[in-house]
Amino acid sequence: MSQTSDIIIIGGGIAGISAGARMAADARITVLEAEDAIGYHSTGRSAAIFIRNYGNATLRALNAASEPLFMQPKGISDNSLLTPRGLLYVALEEHLEDLEAILEGATGMERLSADQAVARVPILKRDSIAAAAVEPGAQDIDVDRLLQGFAKMLRQRGGSIVNKAPVTAISRTNGTWTLQTPQGSFSAPVVVNAGGAWADEIAKLASVQPLGLTPMRRSAVILPAPEGHDVTGWPLFACAGEGWYCKPDAGKLMVSPADEDPTEPFDAWPDDMVLAEGLHRFEQAVTVPVTRIERSWAGLRSFFPDRTPAVGFAPDAEGFFWLAGQGGYGVQTSPALSALAADLCAGRTSTLPDTVVQALAPNRLIKS
Known part of the structure; x- marks a missing residue:
């Protein structure tokens, strides 16, 4: 099996699935998940609560930007994904x-x-x-409904999710990345590294400098x-x-x-x-x-060392996009981070403040 896409996303947790759903509006998307099902690792084991005052200033800005989607999840669910908790x-x-x-x-x-x-x-x-x-105002998040809603959106927009597809090799030739998996090879000009705990290992496979995860x-x-x-x-x-x-x-x-x-x-x-x-x-x-x-x-x-995610293109590898280091904030920041990832991959200006976008940029973590 050999498949060509515009963007390949490595990782079927909430980060990769939500980003894929957003990106699928503009591009052909393939998500590669190593396990039998999406959300197997951190996403499926989350305490699942939306806490606006959680994390550093950058994360709190992402929390605030994410809240509207949880309350009115158009295209993901018919009603709010939040339940009052405190x-x-x-x-x-x-x-x-x-x-x-x-x-x-x-x-x-x-x-x-x-x-x-x-x-x-x-x-x-x-x-x-x-x-x-x-x-x-802290509220429980229905994580499964969030994840499955984004997955449904991704598929409705023409994207695909391939399970049991751990990436074993990554190479780049003539502006195209090729990824080898047990399910075959997959090629695209852009690779999104949403590999969770494995993100630095994925970077090494691609001969991209790891960021210290x-x-x-x-x-x-x-x-x-x-x-x-x-x-x-x-x-x-x-x-x-x-x-x-x-x-x-x-x-x-x-x-x-x-x-x-x-x-x-x-x-x-x-x-x-x-x-x-x-x-x-x-x-x-x-x-x-x-x-x-x-x-x-x-x-x-x-x-990452500053406890802030990395979202953006790697400064040392064309077409390699970081979406990693969410720590314990991945589920509740997924609406904002997925929108940012889609905007950056499409060359659009994000609706987030520039200070937040720069605080998330991967180049801050590259050692000179």
Whole structure:
């Protein structure tokens, strides 16, 4: 099998699928996914919540630019992809500076007393709370509906998704990239590297300078709801010092140690010691013990050194486009980043502020 497109996208996570859907309005698109199905790795393991005040200034601008699509997902879904949840930060004395850093430049956040925090989440230990704050506008994201909606848009616009197609070799001749996979060869003048944790490895295959991506493992467990409590209406609640976070999930509690352990790219699984340490930190903040883990899993969040994604053409390889390093922000920034990627590949001016576009440019990460 040999197939020619205008743009080949490597990676069928939310980054690659959303970008492909946007680009398919102007070009012939092929998405190559290594696994049996799209969204297998980080996308399918996301905590899935829209937090406007999450990340650095560049990411917060992307969050704000993405919100309208989640609320009115024309062409993706018939109704909003968001459901009210809320986000509560609690701080011990040693985390007061961390909470202030979260509040700095934030919009729509409110400070709370310890009593107000406990009123929202009754299992919190009141005496250990030195300060608290809430983002009432944080909302759950229907990730599957988002991903499948973008995939449907991509196909309706004539694009294709090829599963079980890990890229094994990349070459470029006479302005055309050729990619080898178990499903055959694929050629296009433009390649989009949306390979998630594998993005630097993909660059190396293409003889493009890697940008210093670090995959980091993030673990989580499902716990039964505390006896006597209906957790359905609770907000996501988290340690301001990033020692743990907890989100109601289908009548149970999803708890993460908020770990970020650097690793090689792989099909991640949780480390028992990391889980035990994180659950211990969680237990110190609540009045109920952890007695049973129903399920555990892990995923990879990949960051560049400045914790900002790279979106744009590589300065050292014509037709090689970076769309990587979304860290833990990939799902909630996908509307803005996919639109930016489509604009840049089509030679259009982005609607994002130029300062944001420049902050995302890959050339900032190239070592001289």
